[in-house]
Amino acid sequence: MPTLVFLEHHDRELQKDSLGVLGKAAELEGDVSALIAGSAVEGLAAQAGRFGAAKVFIAEDRALEAPLPQPRVDVAADLVRSHGFDTVLFGATVLTADVAAGLAARLDAGLNWDLVDLMQENGKLVGTRPALDDTVYVDVGWKGEPRLALIRTGTFEPVESGGEAEVERVDVQLEDFSTLATMLEQAHEESEGPSIEDADVIVAGGRGLGGPENFALVEELAKALGGAVAATRAVVDAGWYPYSTQVGQTGKTVSPRLYVAVGISGAIQHKVGMQGSNVIVAINKDPNAPIFEYADLGVVGDLHEIVPKLTELVNVKNAAHFPRD
Amino acid sequence: MKIAVCAKVVPEQARRIDPETKRLDRSGEPTLNPFDANAVEEALRLKGDDPGAEVVLVSLGPERSLDALRKALAMGADRVVLVSDEAAAGSDLVASSYALAQALEREQSELVLFGQQANDSDGAVMWAAVADRLRRPLISQVAELTVSGGTLRGKRQTEFGYDVIEAPLPAVVAVSDAINEPRYPSLKGIMGAKKKPQETVSLAALGVEEDRAGESGSRTEVYAVGDPPPRGETQKIEDDGSGAEKIVEFLLERKAL
Numbered sequence: 001m002p003t004l005v006f007l008e009h010h011d012r013e014l015q016k017d018s019l020g021v022l023g024k025a026a027e028l029e030g031d032v033s034a035l036i037a038g039s040a041v042e043g044l045a046a047q048a049g050r051f052g053a054a055k056v057f058i059a060e061d062r063a064l065e066a067p068l069p070q071p072r073v074d075v076a077a078d079l080v081r082s083h084g085f086d087t088v089l090f091g092a093t094v095l096t097a098d099v100a101a102g103l104a105a106r107l108d109a110g111l112n113w114d115l116v117d118l119m120q121e122n123g124k125l126v127g128t129r130p131a132l133d134d135t136v137y138v139d140v141g142w143k144g145e146p147r148l149a150l151i152r153t154g155t156f157e158p159v160e161s162g163g164e165a166e167v168e169r170v171d172v173q174l175e176d177f178s179t180l181a182t183m184l185e186q187a188h189e190e191s192e193g194p195s196i197e198d199a200d201v202i203v204a205g206g207r208g209l210g211g212p213e214n215f216a217l218v219e220e221l222a223k224a225l226g227g228a229v230a231a232t233r234a235v236v237d238a239g240w241y242p243y244s245t246q247v248g249q250t251g252k253t254v255s256p257r258l259y260v261a262v263g264i265s266g267a268i269q270h271k272v273g274m275q276g277s278n279v280i281v282a283i284n285k286d287p288n289a290p291i292f293e294y295a296d297l298g299v300v301g302d303l304h305e306i307v308p309k310l311t312e313l314v315n316v317k318n319a320a321h322f323p324r325d
Numbered sequence: 326m327k328i329a330v331c332a333k334v335v336p337e338q339a340r341r342i343d344p345e346t347k348r349l350d351r352s353g354e355p356t357l358n359p360f361d362a363n364a365v366e367e368a369l370r371l372k373g374d375d376p377g378a379e380v381v382l383v384s385l386g387p388e389r390s391l392d393a394l395r396k397a398l399a400m401g402a403d404r405v406v407l408v409s410d411e412a413a414a415g416s417d418l419v420a421s422s423y424a425l426a427q428a429l430e431r432e433q434s435e436l437v438l439f440g441q442q443a444n445d446s447d448g449a450v451m452w453a454a455v456a457d458r459l460r461r462p463l464i465s466q467v468a469e470l471t472v473s474g475g476t477l478r479g480k481r482q483t484e485f486g487y488d489v490i491e492a493p494l495p496a497v498v499a500v501s502d503a504i505n506e507p508r509y510p511s512l513k514g515i516m517g518a519k520k521k522p523q524e525t526v527s528l529a530a531l532g533v534e535e536d537r538a539g540e541s542g543s544r545t546e547v548y549a550v551g552d553p554p555p556r557g558e559t560q561k562i563e564d565d566g567s568g569a570e571k572i573v574e575f576l577l578e579r580k581a582l
């Protein structure tokens with residue numbers, strides 16, 4: 001099972017999820033290769049070696065400088081064809097999902113996504129994929145080779161093995177259409193705003209709030225509970241709340257003692273950022289909202305009714321505990 | 326500008342497994358994948374009042390999908406092309422993207438739009454496979470889109486913040502669910518939808534060979550469906566006016582207050 005792991009990097013560092021997948025591949029296979037594509041990325045090869053890569057392919061080209069998927073499909077496809085890799089693994093991100101799916105089309109190869117485990121069963125590679133809002137776990141496989149897989153965010157921890165990788169530079173050949181999309185502005189982080197990572201209590205608001213003005217409801221509850229305010233991607237993208245407060249796959253990962261989700265549907269990409277919370281309470285008017293699958297307490301109802309009352313009750317409790325005399 | 330929107334029809338409540346029978350709850354009606362309504366809305370916005378512009382829905386699915394696709398016609402899309410064929414049942418990403426790409430090649434639109442994800446597969450990957458087959462530039466996860474003079478500009482969020490990406494037409498774009506608020510069809514729209522062209526095409530008509538479709542064209546398989554790992558108890562209550570009190574009681578019980 002010659003395996004290739006695609007390694008994503010940002011700010012001159014290999015990403016943790018990529019290294020975690022590399023470690024898992026090394027555990028399953030032993031002899032694992034990695035691909036690092038970018039411009040001036042050779043320095044990252046040593047780190048890949050320390051985290052399990054026996055061999056690192058370095059693809060450097062100006063067209064690979066920006067983290068865009070299509071030129072990376074060209075590089076990966078050439079490498080898979082020329083070296084006969086039968087398995088290609090990716091830690092799932094916005095970039096790698098597009099690379100993996102493009103590669104699946106290019107090579108007519110099977111892609112299984114959102115895997116939370118990977119194992120060898122009687123010589124067969126089997127992945128575990130949670131489906132239908134994680135209410136079922138499906139064992140999935142591949143017909144033919146190569147086998148492509150995207151591993152869910154935060155699944156495998158990197159393991160430092162202390163190895164050293166052989167490094168090989170690859171010849172970069174790009175398709176004409178692959179370089180048509182260009183990056184004008186890259187990873188511009190809108191970072192002003194409060195930090196939520198260390199908060200003990202988080203009250204998170206979603207699109208169910210109906211508009212930015214209603215975030216006051218969430219802010220008041222957070223204040224009463226002594227916590228911080230967080231948000232979903234939908235409301236951050238809509239400009240209702242700062243990116244620095246976003247929880248989920250493309251935002252922060254948090255694990256407070258208490259997480260209160262207000263008007264949040266509970267998409268998988270949100271869940272991966274907050275499922276480590278100790279107690280989860282959800283308020284949502286849709287009884288079928290996926291958030292109810294994993295909230296410790298779910299209340300089906302209108303947030304406009306429930307949240308102000310809840311804030312008031314908590315304030316009354318606080319006053320009883322800390323009498324102002 | 327001619328815009329094709331890839332739209333999938335999904336079962337409304339197929340998001341649940343009945344905990345007793347362990348079967349997929351199929352009681353729900355087929356419905357337009359809600360994330361694709363954002364793509365339809367964006368197409369209608371880009372079309373504006375240009376009489377030369379056209380919005381075509383392209384879908385792969387069973388014949389009965391037409392009813393649900395009519396919702397997009399009622400919103401204002403101009404016509405539907407439904408790729409429907411017994412032989413397409415069980416298609417995975419490789420097979421579906423091939424059939425969709427063949428249908429899109431026939432349309433030759435300047436822009437192909439996708440929704441954020443299909444509600445039943447949650448792949449959020451189809452566009453990248455289709456873009457590769459069409460050999461066109463791709464911008465995915467777009468939360469803000471502008472088009473001027475044959476050039477697209479998309480803003481999208483990644484793990485590291487916001488990117489702004491530009492691409493020339495013809496191109497493929499996948500929009501996020503934050504890009505717009507899909508309109509509700511008007512009564513007039515609903516009445517008019519039935520009369521709009523709704524074409525069903527077979528795989529053969531698109532030149533898709535049998536071994537590239539359905540299960541024989543697919544490269545992934547499912548071995549077993551099982552339970553998720555055990556988790557803590559989850560409790561769901563209806564708010565009858567005492568929801569806030571119940572939350573406080575629960576928090577006190579769990580020593581979370």
Ligand SMILES: Cc1cc2nc3c(=O)[nH]c(=O)nc-3n(C[C@H](O)[C@H](O)[C@H](O)COP(=O)(O)OP(=O)(O)OC[C@H]3O[C@@H](n4cnc5c(N)ncnc54)[C@H](O)[C@@H]3O)c2cc1C
Nearest residue numbers: 206207208232233248249250251263265267269285286303
């Ligand atoms: C690659 C990728 C990465 C992503 N990364 C992230 C991420 O990091 N973080 C993230 O959050 N999302 C992420 N998403 C988006 C995610 O899939 C969802 O689209 C998003 O989380 C939805 O946000 P929401 O719950 O606020 O909105 P919605 O899904 O629109 O949910 C709003 C909820 O509010 C409820 N509601 C409405 N009115 C009321 C009321 N009056 N009272 C009570 N309830 C009400 C509704 O029933 C609904 O369930 C990502 C998606 C992709 C494809």
Ligand SMILES: Nc1ncnc2c1ncn2[C@@H]1O[C@H](COP(=O)(O)O)[C@@H](O)[C@H]1O
Nearest residue numbers: 331332385439440442443448449450451
């Ligand atoms: N069978 C289909 N027919 C038409 N469009 C589809 C189909 N499957 C997926 N799509 C499109 O691809 C997007 C992403 O789907 P997925 O990658 O399956 O989550 C959807 O939002 C649709 O725009």
